[in-house]
Amino acid sequence: xxxxxxxxxxxxxxxxxxxxxxxxxxxxxxxxxxxxxxxxxxxxxxxxxxxxxxxxxxxxxxxxxxxxxxxxxxxxxxxxxxxxxxxxxxxxxxxxxxxxxxxxxxxxxxxxxxxxxxxxxxxxxxxxxxxxxxxxxxxxxxxxxxxxxxxxxxxxxxxxxxxxxxxxxxxxxxxxxxxxxxxxxxxxxxxxxxxxxxxxxxxxxxxxxxxxxxxxxxxxxxxxxxxxxxxxxxxxxxxxxxxxxxxxxxxxxxxxxxxxxxxxxxxxxxxxxxxxxxxxxxxxxxxxxxxxxxxxxxxxxxxxxxxxxxxxxxxxxxxxxxxxxxxxxxxxxxxxxxxxxxxxxxxxxxxxxxxxxxxxxxxxxxxxxxxxxxxxxxxxxxxxxxxxxxxxxxxxxxxxxxxxxxxxxxxxxxxxxxxxxxxxxxxxxxxxxxxxxxxxxxxxxxxxxxxxxxxxxxxxxxxxxxxxxxxxxxxxxxxxxxxxxxxxxxxxxxxxxxxxxxxxxxxxxxxxxxxxxxxxxxxxxxxxxxxxxxxxxxxxxxxxxxxxxxxxxxxxxxxxxxxxxxxxxxxxxxxxxxxxxxxxxxxxxxxxxxxxxxxxxxxxxxxxxxxxxxxxxxxxxxxxxxxxxxxxxxxxxxxxxxxxxxxxxxxxxxxxxxxxxxxxxxxxxxxxxxxxxxxxxxxxxxxxxxxxxxxxxxxxxxxxxxxxxxxxxxxxxxxxxx
Numbered sequence: 009x010x011x012x013x014x015x016x017x018x019x020x021x022x023x024x025x026x027x028x029x030x031x032x033x034x035x036x037x038x039x040x041x042x043x044x045x046x047x048x049x050x051x052x053x054x055x056x057x058x059x060x061x062x063x064x065x066x067x068x069x070x071x072x073x074x075x076x077x078x079x080x081x082x083x084x085x086x087x088x089x090x091x092x093x094x095x096x097x098x099x100x101x102x103x104x105x106x107x108x109x110x111x112x113x114x115x116x117x118x119x120x121x122x123x124x125x126x127x128x129x130x131x132x133x134x135x136x137x138x139x140x141x142x143x144x145x146x147x148x149x150x151x152x153x154x155x156x157x158x159x160x161x162x163x164x165x166x167x168x169x170x171x172x173x174x175x176x177x178x179x180x181x182x183x184x185x186x187x188x189x190x191x192x193x194x195x196x197x198x199x200x201x202x203x204x205x206x207x208x209x210x211x212x213x214x215x216x217x218x219x220x221x222x223x224x225x226x227x228x229x230x231x232x233x234x235x236x237x238x239x240x241x242x243x244x245x246x247x248x249x250x251x252x253x254x255x256x257x258x259x260x261x262x263x264x265x266x267x268x269x270x271x272x273x274x275x276x277x278x279x280x281x282x283x284x285x286x287x288x289x290x291x292x293x294x295x296x297x298x299x300x301x302x303x304x305x306x307x308x309x310x311x312x313x314x315x316x317x318x319x320x321x322x323x324x325x326x327x328x329x330x331x332x333x334x335x336x337x338x339x340x341x342x343x344x345x346x347x348x349x350x351x352x353x354x355x356x357x358x359x360x361x362x363x364x365x366x367x368x369x370x371x372x373x374x375x376x377x378x379x380x381x382x383x384x385x386x387x388x389x390x391x392x393x394x395x396x397x398x399x400x401x402x403x404x405x406x407x408x409x410x411x412x413x414x415x416x417x418x419x420x421x422x423x424x425x426x427x428x429x430x431x432x433x434x435x436x437x438x439x440x441x442x443x444x445x446x447x448x449x450x451x452x453x454x455x456x457x458x459x460x461x462x463x464x465x466x467x468x469x470x471x472x473x474x475x476x477x478x479x480x481x482x483x484x485x486x487x488x489x490x491x492x493x494x495x496x497x498x499x500x501x502x503x504x505x506x507x508x509x510x511x512x513x514x515x516x517x518x519x520x521x522x523x524x525x526x527x528x529x530x531x532x533x534x535x536x537x538x539x540x541x542x543x544x545x546x547x548x549x550x551x552x553x554x555x556x557x558x559x560x561x562x563x564x565x566x567x568x569x570x571x572x573x574x575x576x577x578x579x580x581x582x583x584x585x586x587x588x589x590x591x592x593x594x595x596x597x598x599x600x601x602x603x604x605x606x607x608x609x610x611x612x613x614x615x616x617x618x619x620x621x622x623x624x625x626x627x628x629x630x631x632x633x634x635x636x637x638x639x640x641x642x643x644x645x646x647x648x649x650x651x652x653x654x655x656x657x658x659x660x661x662x663x664x665x666x667x668x669x670x671x672x673x674x675x676x677x678x679x680x681x682x683x684x685x686x687x688x689x690x691x692x693x694x695x696x697x698x699x700x701x702x703x704x705x706x707x708x709x710x711x712x713x714x715x716x717x718x719x720x721x722x723x724x725x726x727x728x729x730x
Contacts (some may be wrong), residue, residue, distance in 0.1 A: 012239060012241070013242070014141065014245070015215050015216050015218075015219035015249070015691075016219060016274070018219075018220045018223030019217055019223070019225055020142065020220070021109070021142055021220040022157070022240065023085060023108025023109045023142070024085055024108065024142045024144060024154075025109070025151060025153055025202065025204060025217075025220065026058070026156060026158070027055065027084030027085035027109065027136055027158060027160075028055040028084055028085070029053065029058070029083045029084050029085075030050060030053065030056070030083055030085050030158065030160060031045050031054055031058045031059075031060055031076060031083035031086045032047055032050070032059050032060065032070075032089060033055065033062060033086060033088050033089060034088065034090045035047055035060055035064065035067045035068075035072055036061065036067065037064070037067055037068060037072070041089070042089040042113055043059075043061070043067075044068070044163060045162040045163070046087055046089060046150070046161065046162050047067060047068045048068065048141070048167060049152075049159035049161060049162075049163070049165075049167035049687035050157075050158070050159060050167060051069075051167050051168075052157035052170075052171045052587075053158050053159070054156050054157055054654030055156065055158070057070045057099060057247075058071055058072070058073060058083065059073070059720060060072065060073055060076055061074075061302060062074040062075075065257075074327040075101065076102060077105055078567070079105065080107050082106035084108050084109060084497065085110065085158075085381040086102040086107045086109070086111070087110075088111060088112050088113060089162070090113075091114060092114045092115070092117070092146075092480065092699075094114075094118035095114050095130060096128070096131060099112075099135055099136065099139075099143070102141060102551045103136075103141050104133070106340070107141055108141060108142065109141060109142050109143075109144070110136070110141055110143050110144070110145075111143075111144045111145060111151065111160055112144065112146035112151070113143075113147055113428075114147070114150060115146065115147040116147075116209070117147060117323050119131075119147050124529055129208060130210075132146065132235040133210050136211050137211070140593045143211040143212060144204075144205070144206065144207065144210060144211075145206075145207040145210065145686070146207055147207040147208045147212060148184060148205050148206065148207025148208070149162060149163060149184030149185065149205050149207070150162060150163070150205065151203060151204045152166060152170055152203040153201075153202055153208075154170045154174045154200055154201055154202065154203075155174050155202075155226065157170070157171065157199060161184075161188075161203075161205075163188055166188075169191075169192070169194050170191075170194055173197065173198070173710065174201060175198065175448070175714050176198050176201060176312040176313070177199070177200055177201060177227070177229045177230075178203075178204070178221045178224075178227045178230045178499050179191055179200060179202065179204065179213050179229070179231045180204045180206075180232045180234075181205050181206070181233040181234070182206050182209065182213075182214055182233065184205035184206075184207060186233050186262075187203055187204075187205050188203065188205075188661065188729030190231065190304065191203045196306065196446055197446045197450030198309065198448075198449050198450065201224070201226060201227050201499070202221065202576060203720070204221075207363040209238065213238060213242075214237065214243070215237060215239070215242045217232075217607075218232055218246040218247065218250055218257065219245065219246040221251040221255070222246070222249040222255055223253070228255055229255060229258060229312035230250055230308075231258050231260075231304055231308050232257060232295075233304070234259075234261060234262070235262050235263040236261075238664075239624040239625070240285075240289060240623070240624075240625030243289075243341075244289055244292070244293050247290065247293035247294065247537060248293045248294070249476045250294075251294030251295070254477075256308065256311035256312070256473060257293075257295040257296065257459060258295075258298060258311070259290055259293070259295045259296065259536075260298050260301055260304050260707070264283045267472075282508070282623070282625075284629070285621075285626050285629055285647070286626075287647065288629055288647040288648050288649055289625070289626040289646070289649055291413065292648060292649045294476060294480070296469050302459070302462070305570060306456075306458070306466060307462070307465075307466045309455045310432065310455040310457075310466045310470060310650070311454055311473070312467075313430075313453060313454070314400075314430040314455075316428070316567060317399035317474055318399050319396065319398065319399045320538070320547045321344065321345045321346050321399070321467075321713050322344045322347075322348050322399050323340055323347060323369035323400050324347070324348075324372075324397070324398040324401045324429070325340065325347065325349070325372065325393045325398070325401075325445075326371075326372050326374065326388060326389060326391050326401060326403050327371055327373055327374065327403070327404045327405070328378060328385075328404075328406070329373065329404065329705070330375060332406050333367075333371035333372065333404065335404075335460060336371060336402060336434060336460050336463075336464070337371045339437050339460045339461050339463070340402075341465040342461075342464070343461065343465055343467070345464055345468055347370045348369065348370065348397045348398070349397070350368065350369065350370055351395050351396060352627060353391070353395075354392065354394070354397075357387065357390075358372065358374070361384045361387055362374050362375065362377070362388070363375055366378075371549045372392075379416070382419050384387075384588060385416055385419055386422065386423060387640060389403065389419065392567040393424075393430075393431075394426060394428055394627040395429070396428075398429045399429060399432040399469075399471065399526060400429055400432060400462060401430070401431050402432050402433070403431070403432070404433075404434045404460070405434065405435055405436060407437060408439035408442030408443060408444070408445070410443045413437075414442075414443030414444045415444075417444030417445070417447040418444075418447060420433060420454055421447060421451045421453065424453035424454040425453050430467070430470070432455045432463050432466075433448055433454060433455070433457070434457050434458060447472045454634065477527070480656060484593040486686055490525065490690050491686060491693065492526040492690050492697075493525070493527060496525045496526045496527070497657070497697045497698075499525040500697065501649075501701065503518055503521050503522050504522065504698065504701045504702070504726065507560070507724070507726065508520075508701070508726045511722065512519055512725060512726055513560050513561070513724070514560065514726060516558065516605060516723070516726070517535065519705075519723060520533075521696075522724065523707065523719050523722055525692070526690045526693065526694045527690050527717065528691065529716055529718045530719050530722075531608045531609065531719075532549060532550075532607070533605050533607040533608070534549070534605070535587065535603055536603050536605075536606055538580075538585070538603065539582045539583075539586045539589065539604075540582065541603070542582060542585035542603075543579070543585070545581075545606045546575075546577075546578040546581040547578050547581075547605055549606065549608050551576055552573075552575055552576055552608050552609050553574070553576060553581055553606055554572065554573050554574075554575065554606075554607045554608075554720075555571070555572045555581055555585050555588055555604050556588065556607065556721070557588045557589070557592045557604060558571060558597045558601070558602040558604055559592065559601050559602060560602075561596065561599035563723055564722075568591055569592075570588050570591060572584035572587065574578040575605060582605060585604045585606075589601065589604065604690050607720075610711040610713060611713040611714070612713065613679055613711045614634065614670055614679055615634070615635065615708075615710070615716075616632065616684060616707075616710040617632070617633040617708045617709065618630070618631070618632060618687065618688060618691045618706070618707040619631035619633070619707075619708075620650070620691070620694075620706075621643075621647075622703050626651040628649070628699040628702075629647055629648065629649060629695070630648050630649070630650040630652055630677055630695050631646070631692050632645065632646050632647075632657075632664070632688055633646070634664050634667070634670075635665065635666070644665050644666055645664075646660035646664060648660060648692075650692040650695035650696045651693045651695065651696040652688065652692045653689070654685050654686075655687055657684075657685045657688040657689050658685050659686070660683065661686065670684065678714075679713060679714055680714060680715055680717060681716040683712065684710070684712045686717070687707075691707065700727065701726060701730070702725065703725045703726065703727045704725040705723065705724045705725065706723045707719045707722045708720065708721055708723065709723070710722070
């Protein structure tokens with residue numbers, strides 16, 4: 009059974025992922041066997057390799073011994089090329105000789121879905137932890153440390169492929185095969201530092217690998233491919249370690265399309281699924297999330313090969329084709345990047361070599377004239393790369409042949425070695441591995457993209473990531489002051505516990521009492537048992553008024569005709585109360601009816617929805633959306649882990665498609681966005697404080713006016729744990 013623990017760090021996994029001595033149990037000379045492939049892959053390993061198999065005294069040039077106990081020294085890592093039935097005794101032997109890591113190829117454990125096989129996997133973990141040995145697998149294809157040449161896997165030709173191609177990007181993958189497809193970029197020159205597969209993740213999982221790589225000074229970007237994790241808290245811990253260490257974590261999460269079978273009572277519950285929770289959590293931890301697998305390694309290379317932007321989101325495009333320049337400029341604009349004018353020194357340098365029919369601008373069309381010699385192309389690129397206006401310079405490459413890309417690639421590399429801006433090339437032609445591509449793929453100072461869209465997407469992500477890190481550092485130094493009163497937590501718990509004795513859903517009045525305890529503005533209201541009492545209450549209040557059915561059993565009052573708005577006098581209130589009581593009796597005859605709530609209406613404004621959703625992996629989530637009763641139709645929401653800072657709340661609002669409704673649209677005056685931000689922060693503190701009591705919650709709508717934000721209605725779904 010899985011038990012929560014802290015992530016393993018670099019020192020914990022050193023003997024597994026960076027061994028000096030490796031033992032291959034099941035070493036073999038049989039062609040195609042895992043033992044034979046593993047030994048072949050270790051041909052370039054800089055440490056010692058021992059075979060373990062009683063059939064041999066030597067195997068593929070390595071000394072071979074009958075048992076682990078016969079080795080002349082304790083191995084750091086034991087690679088188990090043995091059948092399922094032999095894994096447990098082999099693991100015990102490895103512990104007995106003092107090994108620190110084990111890689112288990114064998115399948116037939118928890119992945120089968122059979123309880124007895126899952127128990128066998130659990131036993132491996134218990135044995136490993138008792139013996140202070142770390143396990144990769146079972147059901148694992150193996151791992152590779154490119155720096156040392158330790159290709160401890162059974163993938164054909166891996167040792168030869170990684171030889172001499174170390175880079176600063178590490179690949180972590182739940183699926184060994186998927187990760188290996190990415191590792192094969194090394195065949196075209198791309199440098200990688202590690203390939204770490206987790207298999208069944210019985211002991212070591214992707215979170216542990218990420219945390220260990222965060223401690224590796226040579227790694228600058230980490231790719232993580234996974235479907236799900238056992239512990240959201242541990243994965244976030246690892247992601248935050250990577251972010252704190254200045255290493256970009258590029259995440260591709262598969263398995264996102266399964267619909268939740270849960271019947272949600274709140275609007276929030278219908279809007280937020282597991283994918284939204286992952287996205288919110290990863291964003292909170294500073295990870296870069298991609299939905300395009302083909303983009304993952306290109307993004308990682310760009311992050312690994314470049315420091316922080318020197319001048320914001322400003323990009324220069326140096327093309328030798330007008331059409332290519334326009335296409336790339338379109339993509340830059342779509343990604344929200346700026347194309348500032350060239351500085352005067354850059355214009356002057358280009359004017360020396362660009363013909364009259366060219367375009368000295370940004371994007372530039374230098375024409376084919378500058379391609380006649382390498383020196384003129386280098387002259388122009390040097391000018392672009394030195395221009396202080398640009399954080400990044402992009403060079404579209406439209407033709408692939410020896411005289412074109414084959415000749416220009418070395419020039420790009422020469423300029424990149426002394427560049428001041430980040431330098432990227434876009435391979436626009438369809439000869440994907442044509443002349444020069446290998447030079448640029450392998451160059452640690454330039455990034456080659458095979459898509460203009462991915463190129464400018466990576467540049468935007470790079471700018472945003474560094475900007476967010478700087479903002480987080482500033483926020484951490486300033487400290488995040490709590491906005492809700494100190495006593496709010498205890499007062500709200502008392503209200504909700506009392507409400508929970510009556511059912512799964514709190515009444516609107518109780519929900520608003522909790523909101524008020526947290527300092528959120530709620531309307532003045534009175535509970536009336538009947539229509540006559542409602543009319544009397546109305547005479548003491550400010551018109552216009554609203555009348556709502558009061559029942560803890562009716563979650564969505566609008567759907568049963570349980571709300572009347574804009575009531576101008578006491579007679580209208582009396583009639584409305586009669587109507588909603590009759591409608592509730594007709595639609596929900598079994599519901600407990602407390603009467604009606606007569607409420608003062610908030611001034612006109614835009615309608616926001618605030619929600620809370622409990623996620624089993626990441627805890628309470630805060631949801632912000634525009635649309636009121638239309639929020640589910642519009643789906644215009646932002647999600648984050650609770651609590652949020654004012655900066656995060658502002659960013660959530662700004663990310664909404666309909667944000668302009670708050671800031672002034674078509675001549676309308678701007679609304680009180682600061683009050684909305686304050687309400688979001690307070691509501692998120694409520695979510696964090698009361699996560700054990702709340703399963704879901706809505707404030708719908710939060711009406712944002714010109715002077716304040718008021719919670720007009722609220723629904724709390726109580727947790728079954730209380």
